[in-house]
Structures are given as C-alpha cells and as structure tokens.
Amino acid sequence: MAETAVVVVDMINNYEHDDAEPLCASVREALPAMTLLVERARAGDAELIYVNDNHGDWSAGRHALIDWARQGAAPELVDPIAPDGDVPFLVKARHSAFYATQLDYLLHQLGVRRVVVVGQVTEQCVLYTALDAYIRHFDVTVPHDAVAHIHPDLAEAALTMMERNMSADIVDARQAAEGL
Numbered sequence: 218m219a220e221t222a223v224v225v226v227d228m229i230n231n232y233e234h235d236d237a238e239p240l241c242a243s244v245r246e247a248l249p250a251m252t253l254l255v256e257r258a259r260a261g262d263a264e265l266i267y268v269n270d271n272h273g274d275w276s277a278g279r280h281a282l283i284d285w286a287r288q289g290a291a292p293e294l295v296d297p298i299a300p301d302g303d304v305p306f307l308v309k310a311r312h313s314a315f316y317a318t319q320l321d322y323l324l325h326q327l328g329v330r331r332v333v334v335v336g337q338v339t340e341q342c343v344l345y346t347a348l349d350a351y352i353r354h355f356d357v358t359v360p361h362d363a364v365a366h367i368h369p370d371l372a373e374a375a376l377t378m379m380e381r382n383m384s385a386d387i388v389d390a391r392q393a394a395e396g397l
Contacts, residue, residue, distance in 0.1 A: 218328030222264035223254050226314050226336030228298045229269045229282045231289025236367045243365035244294050250363035250390035251335045252297050263397040264327050267300045268307045268314035279306040312342050315349035331356040335363040340371035351383035360390040
C-alpha cells in the first residue's frame with residue numbers, strides 16, 4: 218500500500234473555451250513538471266489517480282473524454298499527460314476532485330495519507346481539491362511548477378492560501394518527486 222498518491226486534476230481538456238489562451242500558456246510551462254511526477258509515481262511506490270471534469274457530458278468516461286480533448290485546440294497538451302488504461306480515472310462535475318466522486322473512498326482503500334495535487338486550474342479546481350484533502354486529514358503537497366493557472370495573481374494567492382490555511386507543502390516538482 219502506498220502512502221502517497223499523485224492526483225492529476227482536470228488535465229483532459231479540449232482548450233476551446235473563453236480562457237483557453239492564458240491557460241494553454243500556463244499548461245505549456247507546467248506540463249514537464251506534471252509529467253515528471255506522473256512518471257515518478259508510475260515508477261515508484263506512489264499511487265496515480267486522475268480526476269477530471271466531465272465538461273457537462275454525463276455519459277463521458279475516460280476514453281470519450283480523452284478522444285474529445287485530442288480533437289480540441291491543443292492535443293499536444295493532452296497526449297503527454299493522458300492516463301494509461303491501468304490507472305484509476307474518476308469523473309467529476311465541479312471544482313473539487315473530492316466533490317461527489319469516489320476519491321476519498323479510493324484513497325482510504327489504498328492506504329494513502331498524502332496527496333500530491335497537480336493539474337489545472339490552480340486558482341479553482343486545484344485550490345478546492347487541496348482544501349477538501351486537508352479537511353479530510355490528508356497531508357497535502359502542491360508543486361507550484363506542476364499546476365497551471367488562468368490568472369497569475371489569483372494562482373499566487375491560491376498557493377499562499379493552501380500553504381497558510383491548509384498547511385500544504387508548496388514545493389517544486391523535483392522536491393515532490395523525492396517522496397514518490
């Protein structure tokens with residue numbers, strides 16, 4: 218049983234929405250750090266779990282969402298981070314990876330005590346996922362270089378809130394990878 222899980226939040230996206238341009242720029246910067254952590258989780262003892270917004274399609278699962286994202290505006294941002302078929306993939310409706318999903322149950326079943334949250338959007342879904350992990354008594358790590366944002370100022374504020382209010386470890390991806 219692994220004590221740590223890397224939780225990849227909302228990286229399956231077609232990037233065809235109003236705020237896609239700044240988000241894509243941020244994802245391009247964060248993607249190498251995200252993929253480093255995914256690869257380390259797969260090679261080490263950490264669990265790897267994807268939780269992704271259903272984008273309003275209540276019939277969509279892993280394959281449908283990945284296909285939809287690959288047909289979007291930035292498939293080059295999807296392919297490097299898309300999950301393999303052997304890792305858990307949970308679908309969510311809104312913001313937190315915990316809200317109305319089986320994530321809490323799955324983490325407890327796996328014996329996880331620490332979550333490393335990567336993905337998008339720092340000032341939205343990453344923030345709410347970190348908060349929900351914290352209130353469920355998980356240790357939280359958020360690698361600042363492995364999360365992508367729309368608004369840089371709000372992302373900085375979100376990281377500060379996670380660190381101060383949720384006792385999250387805000388580190389770089391290389392530091393986070395050492396514990397995987």
